[in-house]
Amino acid sequence: xxxxxxxxxxxxxxxxxxxxxxxxxxxxxxxxxxxxxxxxxxxxxxxxxxxxxxxxxxxxxxxxxxxxxxxxxxxxxxxxxxxxxxxxxxxxxxxxxxxxxxxxxxxxxxxxxxxxxxxxxxxxxxxxxxxxxxxxxxxxxxxxxxxxxxxxxx
Amino acid sequence: xxxxxxxxxxxxxxxxxxxxxxxxxxxxxxxxxxxxxxxxxxxxxxxxxxxxxxxxxxxxxxxxxxxxxxxxxxxxxxxxxxxxxxxxxxxxxxxxxxxxxxxxxxxxxxxxxxxxxxxxxxxxxxxxxxxxxxxxxxxxxxxxxxxxxxxxxx
Numbered sequence: 001x002x003x004x005x006x007x008x009x010x011x012x013x014x015x016x017x018x019x020x021x022x023x024x025x026x027x028x029x030x031x032x033x034x035x036x037x038x039x040x041x042x043x044x045x046x047x048x049x050x051x052x053x054x055x056x057x058x059x060x061x062x063x064x065x066x067x068x069x070x071x072x073x074x075x076x077x078x079x080x081x082x083x084x085x086x087x088x089x090x091x092x093x094x095x096x097x098x099x100x101x102x103x104x105x106x107x108x109x110x111x112x113x114x115x116x117x118x119x120x121x122x123x124x125x126x127x128x129x130x131x132x133x134x135x136x137x138x139x140x141x142x143x144x145x146x147x148x149x150x151x152x153x154x
Numbered sequence: 155x156x157x158x159x160x161x162x163x164x165x166x167x168x169x170x171x172x173x174x175x176x177x178x179x180x181x182x183x184x185x186x187x188x189x190x191x192x193x194x195x196x197x198x199x200x201x202x203x204x205x206x207x208x209x210x211x212x213x214x215x216x217x218x219x220x221x222x223x224x225x226x227x228x229x230x231x232x233x234x235x236x237x238x239x240x241x242x243x244x245x246x247x248x249x250x251x252x253x254x255x256x257x258x259x260x261x262x263x264x265x266x267x268x269x270x271x272x273x274x275x276x277x278x279x280x281x282x283x284x285x286x287x288x289x290x291x292x293x294x295x296x297x298x299x300x301x302x303x304x305x306x307x308x
Binding site for chain 1: 156177178179183184186187189190191192193194196197198200201215216219220222223226227229230231233234235
């Protein structure tokens with residue numbers, strides 16, 4: 001993560017957005033990018049989850065691909081994505097609670113936890129179904145731990 | 155990349171979307187995810203480009219962070235993101251030209267070219283400004299080469 005002084009120097013430019021039917025491409029780039037990160041978590045987790053639950057057949061190549069993707073996405077540096085002023089109370093189009101900025105160290109640690117769990121999953125997901133299933137819980141737990149505290153409920 | 159048989163087995167579910175003011179979160183997950191990938195390219199490239207052009211001061215830590223991110227994002231496997239039926243003529247909310255599916259090998263090769271250029275940039279971007287500037291052209295060229303052929307003009 002960036003040193004705080006550097007992070008603070010990256011100013012966040014907000015513009016006025018209509019609350020309803022926000023055109024995603026007009027949201028601030030940081031919000032688009034973090035939504036995009038989550039969208040890539042979701043599509044890879046969807047593939048893995050369906051296999052783990054038996055909704056689709058286990059496929060080692062696909063499991064390896066999706067879990068490697070998840071680990072890569074989860075391991076990127078998110079310093080640029082969470083500038084001050086981009087929370088749900090201040091900016092449109094975001095469910096990021098102000099608590100993120102109040103407890104930033106904990107938020108960052110929870111991001112790291114996801115990277116750790118996703119990396120552990122990637123090490124075993126392509127081996128066999130049992131391997132995949134054994135490590136999915138750690139990932140789901142990491143997603144939930146952060147959302148429970150830092151994401152605005154619908 | 156996935157074997158074609160596996161890729162074909164991943165069916166793409168389209169639903170009817172209003173063309174105007176498409177709610178991004180209602181777009182198919184594959185389209186959201188690839189837009190999100192590009193959004194993360196953009197935010198990291200923005201930081202690097204501003205430094206390269208002298209709009210912002212060179213900062214080695216930030217340059218290393220952003221270039222490492224770009225390389226990581228560009229190196230993910232995109233097999234899940236480009237299913238048949240998600241092109242600009244068939245699906246809403248996408249500028250992906252049908253040519254992608256006609257010349258898929260070339261499209262995939264161009265994705266690989268970006269990964270290669272981004273990895274080369276990440277190797278030098280954190281060294282000094284000259285290093286950053288020397289490798290930016292390769293990345294810009296890779297972006298343009300793909301967009302020129304495969305992205306619907308506005």
